[in-house]
């Protein structure tokens with residue numbers, strides 16, 4: 001089983017990338033790849049820029065990474081109640097080459113933030129959007145108050161209740177083997 005994980009953020013020390021990396025480690029994957037959205041940076045999408053530069057190979061590479069995976073773990077960061085520009089931008093560019101960006105691959109959708117809602121609005125926005133673009137969301141989980149509930153040294157959730165909840169979700173994760 002090949003697992004692809006990333007944080008929906010381009011921050012160098014993204015807390016969502018840290019959460020996605022931890023969640024990925026809890027799966028029994030044969031292969032795990034963690035993407036960094038900084039490797040998928042493109043100009044801000046507009047139809048005019050698209051006319052100028054066409055279909056960027058970087059967006060194709062992003063789609064190919066998703067196609068190669070059997071399971072996706074994405075943790076969306078929250079900026080002003082929505083997905084970050086960094087994530088939305090590669091998502092928009094990719095969707096012009098292939099509508100089902102997330103390829104109907106079983107997806108664990110996460111979010112976290114330093115706030116008490118743990119990026120729940122961004123997670124909700126991502127859920128609403130992704131279901132039209134091949135997002136086969138099998139489960140969701142928000143980690144509130146990241147700084148209190150995650151140990152960045154060990155890269156693990158430090159609050160037992162939240163850790164057990166995420167582990168339970170992953171134990172029951174409905175992952176269907178691809179033909």
Ligand SMILES: Cc1cc2nc3c(=O)[nH]c(=O)nc-3n(C[C@H](O)[C@H](O)[C@H](O)COP(=O)(O)O)c2cc1C
Pocket residue numbers: 007008009010011013014015016017077078079080081082112113114115117118119
């Ligand atoms: C422009 C901006 C807007 C933000 N808006 C929100 C928000 O609406 N809700 C929230 O919980 N945190 C918000 N935050 C704080 C982020 O959750 C925090 O920066 C977090 O580290 C982002 O995740 P990342 O580290 O994975 O990039 C905002 C941060 C920035 C810079």
